[in-house]
Amino acid sequence: MASRKLTVEVCNAKNLMPKDGQGTASAYVIVDFDGQRRRTKTIFRDLNPQWEEKLEFLVHDVESMASEMLELIVYNDKKNVKRSTFLGKVKISGSTFVKSDSEVPLIYYPLEKRSVFSQIKGEIGLKVWYVDEEPRPAPPAMEEAEAKSDAPPPAEGREERR
Known part of the structure; x- marks a missing residue:
């Protein structure tokens, strides 16, 4: 059975809301898909962070992928505080994912805001695509049997007698 792999390339963000009291933010992204969670590294003190990180997810049910939601939440990383601050979120429907056979836009x-009171601005640049992976073929039984055999390999270089 073929499997499907979804790749989310978190490229960058623009014009994020300053959240650290010094006019900047230290952003990272949490990406959730189909019960799986991945996290980018933190880009410190930058309102226009560049991640260029590829996060991979297994698609458990190919038929229901179109109805799945990909959710990304951008946070401000506060090293000295337990909770990071919310910088915004994006939800993308699985029906918009493209199959990668060429350059992904x-x-x-x-x-988006989490609530009416959220102070949010900015946008995030993403590339989202999937590939169908063919299962690896099992090794032919003949080669396996030869590999396990203790018999010496056939001699090479002998001339045939006429």
């Missing part, structure tokens, strides 16, 4: 998604 970079798309900018506006960051």
Whole structure:
């Protein structure tokens, strides 16, 4: 059975809301898909962070992928505080994912608020695609049997007698 792999390339963000009291933010992204969670590295003190990170997810049910949601949340990393601050989120429907057979477009998604009171601005640049992976063929039984055999390999270089 073939498997499907979803790749989310978190490229960059633009014009994030300053959240550290010094006019900057130290952003990272959490990406959730189909019960799996991945995290980018933190880019410190930058309102226009560049991640260029590829996060991979297994698609458990190929038939229901279109109805799945990919959710990204951008946070401000506060090293000295337990909770990171929310910088915005994006939800993308699985029906918009493209199959990678060529160059995948970079798309900018506006960051959304968590609630009416959230102070959010900016957008995140993503490339999202999937590939179908063929299962690896099992090794032919003949080669396996030869490898396990203790018999010496056939002699090479002998001339045939006429």
